[in-house]
Amino acid sequence: MILAIAILCVGGQRSNADIEARRHNAAYFSPTMERMMRATDKELLGYAGSLQPEMRGAAVSEIVDRKLKSAAPVLAKQLDPAAKDRNIKGTLQALTISALGRLRNPAAIPALRKTLKDEILGTRIASAYALANLNDKASAAGIRALFPKMKEPMLIPLVRKLGEFKDKPSEPTIRNVLLHAHYNALRAVAAESLGQIRAPQSLNALLVGLKDDYPDVRCASANALAKLGDPRAVPALKIALAETSPQSANAPQKERESKAAIEEALKVLAAG
Structure with a gap:
């Protein structure tokens, strides 16, 4: 379930053309989705408070598709500890939180900061994604506290x-x-x-990244070392430039990008 919540929270919005095409073909969807597509904005807000997962999921999806930022305060109220929705664990609450993050209305931040401390892990993870979407720097500590409980791709x-x-x-x-x-894409990020x-203390870790088996990690590490601006990285960069990463055959383009990034880092550090 947690992975499904993650997909809900980070998934992109549909294009306007796709939204209109879906409405035009509403009769081909489930009765619930058809009802949401034909509902007014006010009706959608009512459906979004439903305790039926299918009903709320369809309403939330349509609200996000319509980019109804005005719905954020209404949805945020459903997250109040006193709300009856609290009796339904996990999925329903995560759907609401997901919508708040994707609507990107800062009015939802106070409610999401509270759910970031919820007893249910899936709710906390959904809140972390939503607050990240809302660029809430004040929640950074709560977000990173979840890392040990999450799978690497997430x-x-x-x-x-x-x-x-x-x-x-x-x-x-x-x-x-x-x-x-273990996941090279995560190491690169x-x-x-x-x-x-x-931060100066990142130097040694980035030097390790410069020797990674995967060229995407080497590339990102070289770029980061250039930004760090520490000349102590120069010897390691020269060695990396002369080497070929073990996974280069599987990613020749990224290997070329890695070499270019290393060369650029050497230029930057030499100029500095």
């Missing part, structure tokens, strides 16, 4: 967002991801985020 957007926040307290957590994650944070 961490990618959150690690990237913490880098965009330039959140220095997150540096040790992201550095640990670079050093210990971690290196990229360390470059955005630009």
